[in-house]
Amino acid sequence: MTTPAYQDCPVEDALRILTGKWRLLVLFRLCKGPQRFNALQRSLSPVTQKVLTITLRKLEADGLIWRKSANTIPPEVTYGLTEHGAALEPVLDALGRWRMGEADRSRKHTRKVQR
Amino acid sequence: MTTPAYQDCPVEDALRILTGKWRLLVLFRLCKGPQRFNALQRSLSPVTQKVLTITLRKLEADGLIWRKSANTIPPEVTYGLTEHGAALEPVLDALGRWRMGEADRSRKHTRKVQR
DNA sequence: CGGTATCCTCGGGGATACTG
């Protein structure tokens, strides 16, 4: 990795888990129980199949989620949290309890992202 | 924002806070107390001045840190956590306690992107 | 010391089309 300078805090790992626009969202969804691919995609608004797939593959590679594929036609693939992924719930929970806007700062980071 | 679809969980905020290679690191550092610019930069390994500056500015704009500048020569600028930033400590703490490798998965994100 | 000002790279993320 490019930044091997923090032996005191395991943020390198955190960065891998949290980096990416959809990873947290997926984990949040799966906290509520296993989900099939389409259900995930629909609940995650406008994520494309490609991106969702990649996201899920990475989460799986990181050992945070599992993937169960019934080899049928039509396919039926289910995703859920592993033990290790479920261990993240305190983090997600702390995040959820944190919240940003209790004081309205009325600034939204001023991103335009207009296309 | 491009994705306004999760009223149930405040992840949009989380994404803004956690997105970026250095934000978490900076917050971790400032948990231990206010720091001057150079101290931060040195403790954060190979971050460039530009990137650190941008990171700090954004964190400031998000109300997570404050910036105190003594208008002297040479300058002396100090950064620290605001109340709101300090409220993130539970999250950082939960993250810190989580850790990745307690079971050796012996895999370090080895996605080969085989084609 | 603590910044701006430029320029560039790289890859995450998206759009679209096709498939077992």
Next chain:
DNA sequence: CAGTATCCCCGAGGATACCG
């Protein structure tokens, strides 16, 4: 249904140089 396969865009992040 749950994916691959391409192509493309843009912006975060980095290198370098200069400044009050």
